[in-house]
Amino acid sequence: MKRSVLAILVPPFAVCRYGCAGCCAAPIGVFWITGIISLIYGYRGGPTGEDANLYTMGLGVLLWLISIVWALVTIHTVDDDKCRRKSSPICNKIAPGLDESDPMDEVRKA
Numbered sequence: 001m002k003r004s005v006l007a008i009l010v011p012p013f014a015v016c017r018y019g020c021a022g023c024c025a026a027p028i029g030v031f032w033i034t035g036i037i038s039l040i041y042g043y044r045g046g047p048t049g050e051d052a053n054l055y056t057m058g059l060g061v062l063l064w065l066i067s068i069v070w071a072l073v074t075i076h077t078v079d080d081d082k083c084r085r086k087s088s089p090i091c092n093k094i095a096p097g098l099d100e101s102d103p104m105d106e107v108r109k110a
Contacts, residue, residue: 003075011071019074028067028074035063 007014012029019025038060046053 004072007071007075008068011067015071015074019071019078024070024074028070031063031067031070035060035067038063 003014003018006017011032012025015025015028039057040060042053042056042058042060045051046056
C-alpha cells in the first residue's frame, strides 16, 4: 500500500526507494516534473494566455499518469525478484570469455 501511494504521489522517489538501483528513476522524474509544470502552465492560461487551458492541463495529467504507470511497473518487476536473483537478466553482469583479451592491455601495447 505504501509503495503504491508513493508511486502515485512521487513516482521517481518510489522507484529510487523500492526499485532496482537506478533502474529508470531519471526518465520517470522527467515525465513527472514535466507533468507538474504542464498542469501549472495550463492553469495559468497556457499558450493562449486566457483562462485555464484544458488541453495543456490534460497533457500534464497524461504525463503524470505515464510516470505513475511506469513507476508501478518498475516496482512490480522488482517485487517479482528479477533484480535480486543471481540469474537475473536485468541486473546480471556479463563476464568476458576466457579467449577474449582485455581491451586495456591492447591500449597499453599501443
